[in-house]
Amino acid sequence: MTVFFQYLVNGIVIGGTYSLIGMGMTLIFGIMRIVNFAHGEFYMLGAYFLYTLWAILGLNPVLSMLFTFVLILFLGIGFEQLFLRPLRKESSTSSMLMTIGFLIVLQNAALLIWGGATQTVPTLVDLKTFSIGDVVFSTDRILVFLISLTIIIFTSLFIGRTKTGRSMRATFQDMEAAEVVGVNIERVYSITFGFGAALAAAGGFLLAPLFVISPTMGALATSKAFAVVTAGGLGNVRGAILGGLLLGVVESLGAGYIASGYKDAFGYLIIILVILFKPEGLMSRKRKKGVHA
Amino acid sequence: MLRVEDINTFYGTVQALHEVSINVNEGELVSLIGANGAGKSTTLRTISGLRPPAKGLITFRGERIDGLRAYEIVKKGIVMCPEGRHVFPQLTVYENLLMGAFTENNKQVIKQSLERVYAMFPILQKREKQAAGTFSGGEQQMLAIARALMARPQLLMLDEPSLGLAPIIIQDIVRIILELKKEKMTILLVEQNAKLALKLSDRAYCLENGKVSLSGSAEELATNPRIKELYLGG
Numbered sequence: 080m081t082v083f084f085q086y087l088v089n090g091i092v093i094g095g096t097y098s099l100i101g102m103g104m105t106l107i108f109g110i111m112r113i114v115n116f117a118h119g120e121f122y123m124l125g126a127y128f129l130y131t132l133w134a135i136l137g138l139n140p141v142l143s144m145l146f147t148f149v150l151i152l153f154l155g156i157g158f159e160q161l162f163l164r165p166l167r168k169e170s171s172t173s174s175m176l177m178t179i180g181f182l183i184v185l186q187n188a189a190l191l192i193w194g195g196a197t198q199t200v201p202t203l204v205d206l207k208t209f210s211i212g213d214v215v216f217s218t219d220r221i222l223v224f225l226i227s228l229t230i231i232i233f234t235s236l237f238i239g240r241t242k243t244g245r246s247m248r249a250t251f252q253d254m255e256a257a258e259v260v261g262v263n264i265e266r267v268y269s270i271t272f273g274f275g276a277a278l279a280a281a282g283g284f285l286l287a288p289l290f291v292i293s294p295t296m297g298a299l300a301t302s303k304a305f306a307v308v309t310a311g312g313l314g315n316v317r318g319a320i321l322g323g324l325l326l327g328v329v330e331s332l333g334a335g336y337i338a339s340g341y342k343d344a345f346g347y348l349i350i351i352l353v354i355l356f357k358p359e360g361l362m363s364r365k366r367k368k369g370v371h372a
Numbered sequence: 373m374l375r376v377e378d379i380n381t382f383y384g385t386v387q388a389l390h391e392v393s394i395n396v397n398e399g400e401l402v403s404l405i406g407a408n409g410a411g412k413s414t415t416l417r418t419i420s421g422l423r424p425p426a427k428g429l430i431t432f433r434g435e436r437i438d439g440l441r442a443y444e445i446v447k448k449g450i451v452m453c454p455e456g457r458h459v460f461p462q463l464t465v466y467e468n469l470l471m472g473a474f475t476e477n478n479k480q481v482i483k484q485s486l487e488r489v490y491a492m493f494p495i496l497q498k499r500e501k502q503a504a505g506t507f508s509g510g511e512q513q514m515l516a517i518a519r520a521l522m523a524r525p526q527l528l529m530l531d532e533p534s535l536g537l538a539p540i541i542i543q544d545i546v547r548i549i550l551e552l553k554k555e556k557m558t559i560l561l562v563e564q565n566a567k568l569a570l571k572l573s574d575r576a577y578c579l580e581n582g583k584v585s586l587s588g589s590a591e592e593l594a595t596n597p598r599i600k601e602l603y604l605g606g
C-alpha cells in the first residue's frame with residue numbers, strides 16, 4: 080500500500096505540470112479552433128529559458144520562471160500576430176500547418192542556440208526529503224507541485240473573474256456575438272495563443288529540473304497535451320486540469336506496476352479509450368461545452 | 373445621423389446588396405422591411421462592420437465608418453442586437469450584461485446601465501445568476517436587447533426582435549421598443565413582420581433582392597398598394 084501511495088504522490092506532482100500544458104492547448108483549441116502542433120516547442124523553450132536565465136546567467140530561479148512565462152507570452156502573441164492573423168480568412172488547416180512551421184523553426188533555433196546535447200538544470204531548492212508514514216516527499220517536487228498549483232489557480236481566476244477572461248469565454252461561445260458587443264476578437268486570439276504558449280512553457284520550466292532537457296523534448300509533450308485535452312474534453316479548462324492529474328497518476332502507476340519502459344505509452348492508451356467510449360471527454364456532460372474557469 | 377450611400381456587399385462572389393442607400397435621423401425609428409433573403413440583415417451587418425461593403429460610403433454623425441472594425445463601430449455608439457439573439461449561452465445573465473458594456477470602462481457608468489436595464493426587465497434581475505442558455509426564446513430576446521442597451525447606444529439596430537416568438541411575448545417586445553422610442557432613442561429596426569414594423573416606425577425602407585425598392589413615411593408605405601399586396605396580406 081505504501082508503494083501505491085508513493086506512486087500516487089509522484090503522479091500528482093508530474094500531473095500538475097501536465098495540467099498546465101493541457102490547459103494551454105485546450106484554451107488555444109477552444110477559442111481559435113486550431114490544434115497547436117508547436118505546443119511542445121513552447122514547452123521546450125520554457126525549459127531552455129530557465130536553463131539560460133538561472134543555470135547559466137545565475138538569476139534567481141523564481142524570477143527566472145516569471146521572466147520565462149512573460150517572454151513566452153509575448154513570443155506567442157508575436158507569432159500569432161505575424162503568422163496566424165494573416166491566415167484568418169483561410170481555413171483552419173492553413174493555421175495548423177503554420178503551427179507545424181513554428182515547430183520546425185523553434186526546434187532548429189534551439190539546436191542552433193543550445194546545441195543538440197542534453198542539458199541538466201539543477202533542482203530548484205536544496206534537495207531534502209522527509210516522509211509521512213513510509214511515503215517519501217522531496218522538497219524540489221513539492222515546490223514543483225506548489226508552483227503548478229499556483230499557476231493553475233491564477234489561470235482559473237484569470238479566465239473566470241477578469242474582463243479579458245470573460246471576453247475569451249464569450250468569444251468561444253459565440254464569436255459573432257462577441258464582435259457585436261465590441262470585443263476586439265483579434266486581440267482575444269493573440270492573448271489566447273500567447274497565454275496558451277506560456278502555460279506550455281510553465282510545464283517545461285517546472286519539469287526541467289526533474290529530467291534532462293534537449294531541443295527535441297517537445298514532441299512528447301505535445302502528444303501528452305493531446306492526451307490531456309482529449310480526456311478533459313476539447314476546450315474544457317477544468318477538464319484539462321483533471322486530465323493532467325489523471326495522466327500523471329496513470330503514468331506513474333503504469334510505470335510502477337506494469338512496465339516503466341511503457342510509461343509514455345499510457346497517454347495514448349487514455350486517448351484511445353476516451354475516444355472509443357466517451358469522445359466528448361471524461362468531464363463533460365453531454366453537449367455542454369465551453370471554456371470554463 | 374447615419375447615412376448609408378450606395379453600398380454593395382458580397383458573400384464570396386454572391387452580391388447581397390446593390391447600391392443600397394438609407395438614412396436615419398436623430399431620434400427617429402426607421403425600419404427596414406422585406407421578404408426573407410432580401411438583404412435586411414446584411415445591411416445591418418454591413419453597418420456594424422461585420423461584413424464591410426465592397427463599394428459605397430457609410431457615415432455616422434458626419435464621420436466615415438465604413439472600413440472600421442466591428443469593435444470600433446461599437447465604440448462610436450452603433451450597437452446591433454443580432455438576428456437569432458446570440459446571447460452567450462454559458463455566461464450568466466449578469467455576465468451577458470457585463471459583456472454588453474464591454475467598451476465601457478467606467479464602473480459607475482456600468483452600474484447605472486445595469487440598474488436601468490434591470491428596471492426595464494425585472495425578470496433579468498431575478499435570474500441574474502442563471503446561464504442564458506437555459507432561457508426561453510422570449511427571455512433570450514429580452515436579454516439580447518438589454519445587452520445591447522448596456523452599451524448605451526446612440527443608434528440601436530434591432531434585427532428581427534419578434535422572430536419566432538409567441539404573440540404575447542411580441543407584445544412585451546413592442547412595449548420595450550415604444551418605451552425606447554419615447555426616450556428618443558434612435559432605432560433602426562429590421563422586421564419581416566411589416567405590419568408590426570410600420571405600426572412602430574416613423575419612416576421605412578423596403579428591400580427587394582438587395583435593392584431598396586420603396587421608401588417613405590410609415591403611413592405612405594402602409595397605404596402603398598404594392599406593399600399592401602406583398603407584405604400586409606392584401
Ligand SMILES: Nc1ncnc2c1ncn2[C@@H]1O[C@H](COP(=O)(O)OP(=O)(O)O)[C@@H](O)[C@H]1O
Nearest residue numbers: 383386388406407408409410411412413414415
Ligand atoms: N453567410 C452567408 N453566406 C452566403 N450568402 C449569404 C450569407 N448570409 C446571407 N446570404 C445571402 O444574402 C442574401 C441576403 O440575406 P440576408 O441579409 O440575411 O436577408 P434577410 O435578413 O433580409 O432575410 C440572401 O440571398 C442570402 O442567401
Ligand SMILES: [Mg+2]
Nearest residue numbers: 412413414455
Ligand atoms: Mg435577416
